[in-house]
Amino acid sequence: MGLTFLAVHAHPDDEASSTGGLYRVLADQGVRTVLVTCTNGEFGDAPGGAKPGDDGHDADAVAKLREVELDRAVEILGIARLVRLGHRDSGMMGWPQNDDPRAFWSTPVEAAAAELAVVLAEERPEVIVTYNEVGFYGHPDHIQAHRITLAAIRALDYEPTLYFNAIPASVMKLYEARWAEEEARRREADAAKGVVRDPDPADDAEGIEMATPDEMIDVTVDVSSGAGAKYDALAAHASQIADSFWIRQGRDAFIASSSYEWFVRASNPRGLTGPASDIFAGYR
16 A cells, blocks of 8 residues: 555645645645545635725635636645535634634634545545644634644544644744745835834734744654646645745746655654654655
């Protein structure tokens, strides 16, 4: 039997941003790849950049648009199976959408974990990837994805290797500089139009440290052969990412700067030691 990789992501586009290169590389190696997307992404941007609560933001229409975008990204990345759990987007932490009984954040962990456990039992992946306990940057849907993944794994009759996606501190410094440049550009453009934007909640994650110390990275995967597909998959999520610094830098520059993806080992049934370059270390 061949190897199977499965990632549990919160929203459409998360699969491309943190595991897009890995998905394409593994698919090209003949590994079976599976994606579980927990929410429909209702509270992303609407066409034209309208935010939740703005005129022109229709949450259900946004979800339908993002469904089409996700299908395209899945095709680009060679993902063999996409499972949509279909929960409603919870919005950013502290938003009123958190309290919607349909929201992923409001769904009992046991209930959502049972849905995921069915998929895990069907696929029996050797390796699973999701977010750490703070959801990487504090988004409630990312945190919930972490919680249901751990609960679903406990229901299995075997122990897969679980990884959390990560960004080394040395790399995060470079990203933060790019983000600051992009934020300055946006504010300058807004000011020219007489627009004053409220701060993005994602820019202030209550002191959450998104970077991982370099020495704590367990797996550094060379995804240079999949970097072009990663860019194309990100671009497929145009409603959310078209104006991001990732896309604005252009495909060639993105490929040149996106050769690696990083992961921290959260379980270790194979008794691995030291850093690795293969997410399937211990299995091949």
